[in-house]
Amino acid sequence: MELTSKIYIAGHNGLVGSAIVDELNQRGYINLITKTHSELDLTNQALVENFFNQEKPEYVFLAAAKVGGIYANNTYRADFIYQNLQIQNNIIHSSYLNKVTKLLFLGSSCIYPKESKQPIKEEYLLTNELEYTNEPYAIAKIAGIKMCESYNLQYGTNFIAAMPTNLYGNNDNFDLNNSHVVPAMIRKLYLAKLLTENNYVAIANNLNIKNDENLIKEELFKIGIDKDSVTTTIKLWGSGIPCREFLHVSDMANACVFLMNKINFSDLIQNKTEIRNTHINIGTGEDISIRDLAYLIAKLVGFTGRVEFDTTKPDGTMRKLQDVSKIHQLGWRHTIELEQGLNDVIKTIKLL
Numbered sequence: 001m002e003l004t005s006k007i008y009i010a011g012h013n014g015l016v017g018s019a020i021v022d023e024l025n026q027r028g029y030i031n032l033i034t035k036t037h038s039e040l041d042l043t044n045q046a047l048v049e050n051f052f053n054q055e056k057p058e059y060v061f062l063a064a065a066k067v068g069g070i071y072a073n074n075t076y077r078a079d080f081i082y083q084n085l086q087i088q089n090n091i092i093h094s095s096y097l098n099k100v101t102k103l104l105f106l107g108s109s110c111i112y113p114k115e116s117k118q119p120i121k122e123e124y125l126l127t128n129e130l131e132y133t134n135e136p137y138a139i140a141k142i143a144g145i146k147m148c149e150s151y152n153l154q155y156g157t158n159f160i161a162a163m164p165t166n167l168y169g170n171n172d173n174f175d176l177n178n179s180h181v182v183p184a185m186i187r188k189l190y191l192a193k194l195l196t197e198n199n200y201v202a203i204a205n206n207l208n209i210k211n212d213e214n215l216i217k218e219e220l221f222k223i224g225i226d227k228d229s230v231t232t233t234i235k236l237w238g239s240g241i242p243c244r245e246f247l248h249v250s251d252m253a254n255a256c257v258f259l260m261n262k263i264n265f266s267d268l269i270q271n272k273t274e275i276r277n278t279h280i281n282i283g284t285g286e287d288i289s290i291r292d293l294a295y296l297i298a299k300l301v302g303f304t305g306r307v308e309f310d311t312t313k314p315d316g317t318m319r320k321l322q323d324v325s326k327i328h329q330l331g332w333r334h335t336i337e338l339e340q341g342l343n344d345v346i347k348t349i350k351l352l
Helices: 015-027 045-054 070-075 076-099 132-155 182-196 198-208 214-223 249-262 290-301 325-330 336-349
Strands: 007-010 060-064 101-104 159-164 167-168 225-227 232-237 246-247 281-282 306-310
Touching: 007 015, 007 214, 015 249, 045 076, 045 214, 060 076, 060 249, 070 076, 070 132, 076 132, 101 132, 101 306, 132 159, 167 182, 167 249, 167 336, 182 198, 182 214, 182 225, 182 232, 182 290, 182 336, 198 214, 214 225, 246 249, 246 306, 246 336, 249 281, 249 325, 281 325, 290 336
Parallel strands: 007 060, 060 101, 101 159, 159 281, 167 246, 232 306
Antiparallel strands: 225 232
């Protein structure tokens, strides 16, 4: 990409999209195109076609998607498969029609079978059944990978696909009922720290509720935080034994720009007879137990109470580590280690 290239970032307000915009701005790219949902409904084929016809982007980062946690994925199954398929179909097809130079499609590690061998290689795609709760979302993302491959093979396009591991960062969703594990832990452990300090004003402000001690304790108890005469205790779901891999979203954005600048579809073909699994895992190649993650975040936010685990609650998959040897061979590695990244997030969102 030239610094003056016309670059469209679909989903620029999301965790990954906003980080890609930041990365491009920092590198001096001056011709970025972004549209909010109110400005452009990506599920509307006619609107997307008109947008591409008018703007004629040269490069496209496809980071737009309907996303959510386990409850949302399992409850709104039709919405997740329909909306994600629509977004992908519209952008990828319009990119082909308007001769986009290169497109990068972003998927998710949930595309892999729920009982994959560890670490998970790209070639494990479609080798077994998916995790049921997010199957519709995963199928949509798999369709996006195959759509990129198929357009490349039939039309000679240069569309590539990247599969990030679990991401975290400054623009994350910290909603207590709807967030992923890292932002949820950060906020809960911070609230537990405030309770230890009897800082009810700060807790009320954080939860956006009345500054009433009994009401505050009642709300905290609902999310597993309690205090007695001795100590403050926070109870987290599961045994804490499962391990997960986490990548800072700034590293993810850096990898996306690297792939857009350095890697073409032709670089990803290994078997010329049957071309498949050309997507690229993006991660650290390292994981941590949920228990150790909780202890690390507790240390960083300054919580000195007791961390317990509720073994009556589900653990999910015991390990989910991606094999990142392909992207390492292509020349990219992460630079932000977990403790540094978590500390930066905690400081940026001003919890300390």
